[in-house]
Amino acid sequence: MRNVILSLFFILMAFDAHAVSISSLLETNSAGELEKQTIVRCNAADAELCQNLCSDSNTCIQPEELCTDCVGLKNQTLRTAFTDLPYLYRRSNKKLSSQELLRFLQRTDHMLLNYDSYLNIFNANKKDQIKDQFLAFCRIQTGPNVFDNISEALLIVSLSENQQPDQFVGILCTNQKSETSIFPLAFNPEYSKQPIEYFNSIINNEDGLKLKLSLELSLKP
Amino acid sequence: MILAGIGLDTLFLDMKKLGLLSTFLITVFPLIGSGQVSQFVRIPNATQCAADSKSPTESAFLYIDATNAGRIAYQIAAQKKYPQDDFVARAITAYKNRLAVLADGVLAKLTSGQWPLINSAGSELEQILKDCRSDLNCLPLKQKFFMIQNASPMAAVKSNAISKKPSQCLKVEELSALQSHLFFQGVTQNSLNTMAQQLDFIKAQKSCSDLAVVPSQDPSSLLQLDILSLRDDFQTRGFDIWASFKTYLSLAWRYTALPSDDAAFRQIFLNLSLEENMMLFSNGCKSLSRPECTSDFLTSYQIRRMMISVKDIDPLNMNSDEMRDRLFKPETEEGAFQTSFVSKLADNQWVSSFFKSLSSISWGMTAEIKKSTQFFQTLLNKKNSEQLIADLNQILETRGDDQSTLESFHYLCGESNLIGQPEFSFYSFDLENIEKFSKLDSNSNSAPAGVSLRIGQIVSFHKDLYKKLGSVCERANNLEQKQKYNFSKFSNYRPWFKRYLKKYSMFQALLDSEGASGPNVLAPTVANKENYLQLPSIMRDLPPLVFCSDAIDCTRTVFESMAHLNRIALSSRALLQNDIISPGLFNKAADKVACGLVNPWEAQDLVKKKLFMDMISSVLFGATRLPIYLDVGFKPGEVTSFKKLVEDGKIKFDVKVDKPKMLTSLALHLGSLIGVPCSVQISQTQMPAPNNDLPNYFFTGITGSACKGAEKGAMDLTGAMSIGESYKQSSPSGQSMCGSCSINFEQALETSWNQFVPFRFFARLLDSVVRYNNSKDDPSFPHADIVNLSYLSETFHKYGTIPEKCVAPLKRGLKCLNxxxxxxxxxxxxxxxxxxxxxxxxxxxxxxxxxxxxxxxxxxxxxxxxxxxxxxxxxxxxxxxxxxxxxxxxxxxxxxxxxxxxxxxxxxxxxx
Missing domain, CATH: 3.10.450 (Nuclear Transport Factor 2; Chain: A,)
Incomplete structure (x- = not known):
C-alpha cells in the first residue's frame, strides 16, 4: 500500500518539474580566470524566477561559490561525495517549489558538484560509476522509474562560513526536457538519525508550514 | 644555514671558536673577499648533530608537490577540450612559481622585521589565530592579514632585497656538495675527497623569484630557504620565525595576488589544500620547532623510516608503549638505519618518493578514520552496549556447543583483554591524545560526512562494553573448558593484535611456526552470515556496505577500531592537522635528546670537568688567590663574554696587579675563549663571610660547554606510561644556551693577593686549554667542522686528491698551505x-x-x-x-x- 501511494505521488510530481533548467559549468570570466558558473535558464512560464534572480527573464549566469582548501587527500567530505554517497544518504521525497528554488539560488552558502567535477582527485577514473550514483538520487527508490529520463544530477554541498564543504544537502535533477527539480537529502536512517537542516530555513521562509505539512503527509505510509 | 649579514671579519675571528660556538655557526655563506663566490659547509659530528636539535635552524627546505594541481588541470583540460599536456604543465608551473615567489617574499618580510612574528609581544595575530581555532580561512584572520600586508606589501620585497638581504630562497635542482652536511657526520680525509669529487657537479642555483622556467609536468620542486642575517635573539626567536613563516605562507597563498600569477588558475588553486601539498624540513641537524618529548615529536622517527623503505608502509602502527620501546633501542640499530638513510639521500628522487609515502600514509590514515568512525556511527545508531552483549549471549545460548563459535569467542576475549580497561591497559590508550584528536574531528575537513559522534562517546561506549564483556567471556571460557577445546592459532587473531604481540619473541616464534606449518589456518567462521551491521545502498544493483557479520565479529571490530583510532590519534597532529608538515628528517637523535635519554654533552661535560679541575688546580698551584674578582652588582646566569665583562667594568682587578699586563696575558692565554659568549657561573659553596663588605667572587677560569641547561628532564619509567604525561619532562626554565660556555667565579672567605705568581698560573692554564682543544677530536665530543669549498676545490685540483696534511686546515675552513x-x-x-x-x-x-x-x-x-x-x-x-x-x-x-x-x-x- 505504501509503495502504491509513493508511486502515485512521484508520478504526480514528475509532471511538476520546473520549467527552469540549471546547469553548472567551468568558464573563463572577463578577468581571464577559470570560474565555476551556475547557469539558470527560464522559459516563459518561469520567467519570473530569472527576472527576480538577475533581472533577466531568460538566462542568469552567476559565479558559483567554491570551497577553499578542500581538494586534498585528507578531505573526508569530498571523498564521501565520490565514494560512498549511496550508502549514507537518502533523498527526501519533497521537491522544492519555484519560490524555494529562487531562494536557494539567491544564497551563496553552497556549491554544486557535477559527477565529473574537477575537484574529484579521489577516483576520477570512475566517472561512469559516480554518474550512476548521482543519478540514482534523482530516480525514485521504489515503483516505476518515471525519472529514468533524468539526464543530469548535481549534488548540492553546503559550505561553512569559512568556505569549507559541510554537508550534502540536496540534489538538482534535470530531465531530458531540460527541466530541473530540486530535492533535499537526508541521512540513511540506518546510518544517522541526525536531520539535515539546510533547506529548513528556505522552506520555512514564507509558505514553510504548508510545505512541511505536505512533506509529512507524503512520508506517511 | 647561511649568514651573510654579519661582518666577514667577525665571522673569521669566530672561526677559531668553532668547536665551542658551533650553534652560532653557519653552514654555507658567500665569501666576499676572494672575488668569487665560495661557500662554507658546516659538518657536525654525530654528537654535535644531536646537540643541534635544540637550536633553531637557519636553513630549511620547502618541498612542493604540485600533483594535485596537475590532477585538477588534467580534468579541466578534458572538460574544456584543451591540449592536455600543455595545460597540465602550465598549471604545475604556475603553482610552483607562485609558491616559490611567496615563500621568498614571506621569509624576507619576516626576517627583515616588516611583518610581526605571530607570537611576538602584543601580537594580535596570535589571539586571532586562537579565536579562529587555527582555521586559516577564518574572516578575522583574513582581515588582520590584509592589514599587515597593506602596511608592508609583498611587492616591496624585491626592492628591499637589493641593499641587504635578510634571507634568500634558492631552487635546488639536486643535492650536491653544498649539502654535504646531510651526508657526512664529521670530516675525514675520505669524506673530503668525496666532497671534492662532487664539486664540479654543483649546478648554479636559481633564485625562487626567477620565473624564467620552461613549463614542465614535473610536479615536485625543492626550495632552500636561508636566513642570512641572524638577529641577536635568534636562539630564542628562531623557532617563532619558522612557525610564523608557515602561517604567513598559508595566509599569503590564500589572500595575496602576485603580478606574476597565471590568472586562469587564480580561483582554481584556492580549492587546493595547500598545506597538504608541501613539507618544510630543516636543512641539517637543527630544528624548525622547539623539540618536545611528545608523541608528535616521536612520530618524526616513524616519518624518517619512510625514507628508507617505501614498503614499510605501516610505520605508524606504534602505540605509546612501542614509541617508548623505540627510544631505548640501542644505537647500533640506528647506525644501520643511518647508513641506508644516507644512501637514500644520494638518490635524487628521495624527497619526492619520501613525500609520496608520506602522503599515502596520511591517505591511509584518513581512510582508516573514515572506516572506523563510520562503523561506530552505524553501530551506535543501532545498538547500545547492552544490546550488543545481549546478542553475544544469544549466540552462546543457541550455538554454545559449536566449535567455530567458541573459537571466535576465544579470540574476541583475548583481543578485548589486551586493550582492556583503557586507563590501566598495557596497550595504553592515550586518552589525552584521543581527546585532542576529537577536537580535530570537529573540523569539518577531517570528520567523515554524517559522523555526529564525538570520540568521547566512542571511548565511553568501548569502556562500557568491556565491563559487560567480562561475564560473557567467562561463560564462553567455561564452555570451551567443558568441551576441552584448545584454540591456540595465533594467526587467527586480528592483525592489530598480532602486530602488537610480535614484538615479543615468544609470539613471533609462534607465528613463524604457524606460518611454517602451512596455510591450513582455520578462519573464525560463523555458520550463518547475518550481515549484522550493514548499510544498504540507494541503488538496487549496489550491494550493501557490510561492517560486520555477527555480534562477535562486531565486538572484535570495536576493539580493532579502537586500536586503529588510538594509533592515528598518536600521530594525528604530525600528519593530519591542517598545517604544513615539518618533520626533522636529518637528526636521528633529536627525539632521544628531547626526551632526555641522550645527553650529547655528556662526554664534553666530563672533559669540561677536567678542564675545570685543571683550572682550579692551576689556581691552587700557581697562586693562592687570583687577583680578578667580580663586581658585586653582577647577576649570575647572564650571558656575556669575558672580554665584555672587562669592558663593562664588571671585572675588577686587585690594585697590586698591573691591569694592562694582566689583560694581555689573559688575551694571550685564554685565546679565543676570551670573546666567547658565556654564562657567568658563581659557585657558592661557602657561606658569605660575616662582616665582610668585599664581594669575594674570584675568577677560577672559563669552561667551555656546548650547551647548558635544559637537560633535566628524564622519562619516568615507573608510572603509567602515557604520552603527554609521563613523557613530559620537567620543562626547562628558559632557553638552553647552546654553543656557550661559562665564566666561573668562586666565592672565597678571605682576600689576600700577596702570593700570586702569574707565570705559574698561566703556564698551567695554557696547558688546560690546549688539552681542552685537543679533546675536540674525540667523536663523543660535540664538534663541527667547517669546510671552505673553494679551498677544497683548490687543493683537489692542485694535488688530484686531498693529501693527509691538508685535512686539518681544510677541516677548520682554512687554505691548505705549507x-x-x-x-x-x-x-x-x-x-x-x-x-x-x-x-x-x-x-x-x-x-x-x-x-x-x-x-x-x-x-x-x-x-x-x-x-x-x-x-x-x-x-x-x-x-x-x-x-x-x-x-x-x-x-x-x-x-x-x-x-x-x-x-x-x-x-x-x-x-x-
Missing part, C-alpha cells in the same frame, strides 16, 4: 685587510726552538707578508707553532704598510 701557521695567518690577514696574501714567509723563533721543553717542532714569531697590490714584504708579529698551536695574531694593530699606504685608514676602519 703548514697550519701559514693557513691561520693568511686567513686572518685576508679577512682583516680584505686583500689577498701574495707572499708569506715565516721567521723561526730560534730561541724558543732551542729550549728543550718547548712544543716540539718549529715556532714562529714573525711573518713577512706581501699583500696583493703591494710591492714589498712587511713584518707582522705573530706567535705560532707549526701545527697552529698557541697561535696569536693581533689583527687590531696591523701595520699600515700592509695596505701599501693607499686607503689604509678606510680599509682598517672597515676591517674593524
Amino acid at each position: 703548514n697550519m701557521c701559514e693557513s691561520l695567518i693568511t686567513r686572518d690577514l685576508e679577512s682583516a685587510t680584505q686583500r689577498k696574501v701574495v707572499i708569506l714567509d715565516l721567521e723561526e723563533d730560534r730561541q724558543e726552538s732551542r729550549q728543550e721543553n718547548s712544543v716540539p717542532g718549529v715556532s714562529y714569531r714573525r711573518a713577512w707578508v706581501q699583500m696583493q697590490g703591494c710591492d714589498r714584504k712587511v713584518p707582522v708579529p705573530v706567535t705560532c707553532a707549526r701545527d697552529g698551536e698557541s697561535y696569536y695574531l693581533n689583527t687590531d694593530r696591523l701595520s699600515k704598510n700592509l695596505y701599501c699606504g693607499a686607503a689604509s685608514d678606510e680599509s682598517q676602519g672597515a676591517a674593524k
Whole structure:
C-alpha cells in the first residue's frame, strides 16, 4: 500500500518539474580566470524566477561559490561525495517549489558538484560509476522509474562560513526536457538519525508550514 | 644555514671558536673577499648533530608537490577540450612559481622585521589565530592579514632585497656538495675527497623569484630557504620565525595576488589544500620547532623510516608503549638505519618518493578514520552496549556447543583483554591524545560526512562494553573448558593484535611456526552470515556496505577500531592537522635528546670537568688567590663574554696587579675563549663571610660547554606510561644556551693577593686549554667542522686528491698551505685587510726552538707578508707553532704598510 501511494505521488510530481533548467559549468570570466558558473535558464512560464534572480527573464549566469582548501587527500567530505554517497544518504521525497528554488539560488552558502567535477582527485577514473550514483538520487527508490529520463544530477554541498564543504544537502535533477527539480537529502536512517537542516530555513521562509505539512503527509505510509 | 649579514671579519675571528660556538655557526655563506663566490659547509659530528636539535635552524627546505594541481588541470583540460599536456604543465608551473615567489617574499618580510612574528609581544595575530581555532580561512584572520600586508606589501620585497638581504630562497635542482652536511657526520680525509669529487657537479642555483622556467609536468620542486642575517635573539626567536613563516605562507597563498600569477588558475588553486601539498624540513641537524618529548615529536622517527623503505608502509602502527620501546633501542640499530638513510639521500628522487609515502600514509590514515568512525556511527545508531552483549549471549545460548563459535569467542576475549580497561591497559590508550584528536574531528575537513559522534562517546561506549564483556567471556571460557577445546592459532587473531604481540619473541616464534606449518589456518567462521551491521545502498544493483557479520565479529571490530583510532590519534597532529608538515628528517637523535635519554654533552661535560679541575688546580698551584674578582652588582646566569665583562667594568682587578699586563696575558692565554659568549657561573659553596663588605667572587677560569641547561628532564619509567604525561619532562626554565660556555667565579672567605705568581698560573692554564682543544677530536665530543669549498676545490685540483696534511686546515675552513701557521695567518690577514696574501714567509723563533721543553717542532714569531697590490714584504708579529698551536695574531694593530699606504685608514676602519 505504501509503495502504491509513493508511486502515485512521484508520478504526480514528475509532471511538476520546473520549467527552469540549471546547469553548472567551468568558464573563463572577463578577468581571464577559470570560474565555476551556475547557469539558470527560464522559459516563459518561469520567467519570473530569472527576472527576480538577475533581472533577466531568460538566462542568469552567476559565479558559483567554491570551497577553499578542500581538494586534498585528507578531505573526508569530498571523498564521501565520490565514494560512498549511496550508502549514507537518502533523498527526501519533497521537491522544492519555484519560490524555494529562487531562494536557494539567491544564497551563496553552497556549491554544486557535477559527477565529473574537477575537484574529484579521489577516483576520477570512475566517472561512469559516480554518474550512476548521482543519478540514482534523482530516480525514485521504489515503483516505476518515471525519472529514468533524468539526464543530469548535481549534488548540492553546503559550505561553512569559512568556505569549507559541510554537508550534502540536496540534489538538482534535470530531465531530458531540460527541466530541473530540486530535492533535499537526508541521512540513511540506518546510518544517522541526525536531520539535515539546510533547506529548513528556505522552506520555512514564507509558505514553510504548508510545505512541511505536505512533506509529512507524503512520508506517511 | 647561511649568514651573510654579519661582518666577514667577525665571522673569521669566530672561526677559531668553532668547536665551542658551533650553534652560532653557519653552514654555507658567500665569501666576499676572494672575488668569487665560495661557500662554507658546516659538518657536525654525530654528537654535535644531536646537540643541534635544540637550536633553531637557519636553513630549511620547502618541498612542493604540485600533483594535485596537475590532477585538477588534467580534468579541466578534458572538460574544456584543451591540449592536455600543455595545460597540465602550465598549471604545475604556475603553482610552483607562485609558491616559490611567496615563500621568498614571506621569509624576507619576516626576517627583515616588516611583518610581526605571530607570537611576538602584543601580537594580535596570535589571539586571532586562537579565536579562529587555527582555521586559516577564518574572516578575522583574513582581515588582520590584509592589514599587515597593506602596511608592508609583498611587492616591496624585491626592492628591499637589493641593499641587504635578510634571507634568500634558492631552487635546488639536486643535492650536491653544498649539502654535504646531510651526508657526512664529521670530516675525514675520505669524506673530503668525496666532497671534492662532487664539486664540479654543483649546478648554479636559481633564485625562487626567477620565473624564467620552461613549463614542465614535473610536479615536485625543492626550495632552500636561508636566513642570512641572524638577529641577536635568534636562539630564542628562531623557532617563532619558522612557525610564523608557515602561517604567513598559508595566509599569503590564500589572500595575496602576485603580478606574476597565471590568472586562469587564480580561483582554481584556492580549492587546493595547500598545506597538504608541501613539507618544510630543516636543512641539517637543527630544528624548525622547539623539540618536545611528545608523541608528535616521536612520530618524526616513524616519518624518517619512510625514507628508507617505501614498503614499510605501516610505520605508524606504534602505540605509546612501542614509541617508548623505540627510544631505548640501542644505537647500533640506528647506525644501520643511518647508513641506508644516507644512501637514500644520494638518490635524487628521495624527497619526492619520501613525500609520496608520506602522503599515502596520511591517505591511509584518513581512510582508516573514515572506516572506523563510520562503523561506530552505524553501530551506535543501532545498538547500545547492552544490546550488543545481549546478542553475544544469544549466540552462546543457541550455538554454545559449536566449535567455530567458541573459537571466535576465544579470540574476541583475548583481543578485548589486551586493550582492556583503557586507563590501566598495557596497550595504553592515550586518552589525552584521543581527546585532542576529537577536537580535530570537529573540523569539518577531517570528520567523515554524517559522523555526529564525538570520540568521547566512542571511548565511553568501548569502556562500557568491556565491563559487560567480562561475564560473557567467562561463560564462553567455561564452555570451551567443558568441551576441552584448545584454540591456540595465533594467526587467527586480528592483525592489530598480532602486530602488537610480535614484538615479543615468544609470539613471533609462534607465528613463524604457524606460518611454517602451512596455510591450513582455520578462519573464525560463523555458520550463518547475518550481515549484522550493514548499510544498504540507494541503488538496487549496489550491494550493501557490510561492517560486520555477527555480534562477535562486531565486538572484535570495536576493539580493532579502537586500536586503529588510538594509533592515528598518536600521530594525528604530525600528519593530519591542517598545517604544513615539518618533520626533522636529518637528526636521528633529536627525539632521544628531547626526551632526555641522550645527553650529547655528556662526554664534553666530563672533559669540561677536567678542564675545570685543571683550572682550579692551576689556581691552587700557581697562586693562592687570583687577583680578578667580580663586581658585586653582577647577576649570575647572564650571558656575556669575558672580554665584555672587562669592558663593562664588571671585572675588577686587585690594585697590586698591573691591569694592562694582566689583560694581555689573559688575551694571550685564554685565546679565543676570551670573546666567547658565556654564562657567568658563581659557585657558592661557602657561606658569605660575616662582616665582610668585599664581594669575594674570584675568577677560577672559563669552561667551555656546548650547551647548558635544559637537560633535566628524564622519562619516568615507573608510572603509567602515557604520552603527554609521563613523557613530559620537567620543562626547562628558559632557553638552553647552546654553543656557550661559562665564566666561573668562586666565592672565597678571605682576600689576600700577596702570593700570586702569574707565570705559574698561566703556564698551567695554557696547558688546560690546549688539552681542552685537543679533546675536540674525540667523536663523543660535540664538534663541527667547517669546510671552505673553494679551498677544497683548490687543493683537489692542485694535488688530484686531498693529501693527509691538508685535512686539518681544510677541516677548520682554512687554505691548505705549507703548514697550519701559514693557513691561520693568511686567513686572518685576508679577512682583516680584505686583500689577498701574495707572499708569506715565516721567521723561526730560534730561541724558543732551542729550549728543550718547548712544543716540539718549529715556532714562529714573525711573518713577512706581501699583500696583493703591494710591492714589498712587511713584518707582522705573530706567535705560532707549526701545527697552529698557541697561535696569536693581533689583527687590531696591523701595520699600515700592509695596505701599501693607499686607503689604509678606510680599509682598517672597515676591517674593524
